[in-house]
Amino acid sequence: MSFTAAERYKFVNKNSGNLLADNSGSLVLFQGADYPDQYWYILDFGSNGYKLMNAFHLGAVIADSNDKPAVFLGTDYPDQYWDIISDGNGAYKFSNKSHSGSVIADSNGNLVMFKGNDYPDQHWLIVASN
Template sequence: MEFVAGKKYKIVNRDSKRVLADSGGKLIVYDGPDQPDQYWFVLDFGAQGYRLMNAVHLGAVIADSGGNPIAYQGPDQPDQYWNIYLDGDGYILRCRPSGDALADVNGLRVSPASGGVQSNQHWLFV
């Protein structure tokens, strides 16, 4: 269950079993066959937080673009850093500046969720 920074993982929603993927620069949740763009490196930047970088599209990281999670490839920005903490049997990924959490909303896409922890905000690193 515990993740190790610098290692490559699939990030799987605990409830829906869908995985985060970078589909041509768009961050999606995916439930089809295994694809290379479903793998992410978890990079530890200490007090700044973690960055989640796609293993195929190197440099593309998960960012919170005004409340819309995206796969972003560009200059370093604060919204590319995440707090990752264990909550029961899954991890919550919260954007450092906004405090919003990644969630698999109805299995359609990834969107931030403010406020209390919801079950669709739990992720596994596999």
């Protein structure tokens, strides 16, 4: 899948159906009504990786903050860059560039960074909005 910088995307956990959202500066999992903070831009920085920027809170990006996924608004840091890895079945894993192998997971409703074996809760559908 190629990503368009001007396109907004939702990140839906393939296992739980939960969405990633920026709830006033906190990265959260959400299921329910459609809200603007559930949409993200995927920005390609070449070999540095991708930044995942919230489309409602512009400038706020997903980062790996001390092994916890978080939303950060401010200075550029290496933990804000991600590899987006296809699982070959229509879903993707978000792997942090500065914490090699550490991926975003929905562990029983808890948003975590996980490093280790592959589990279904690490796979995300990237859904383009029209």
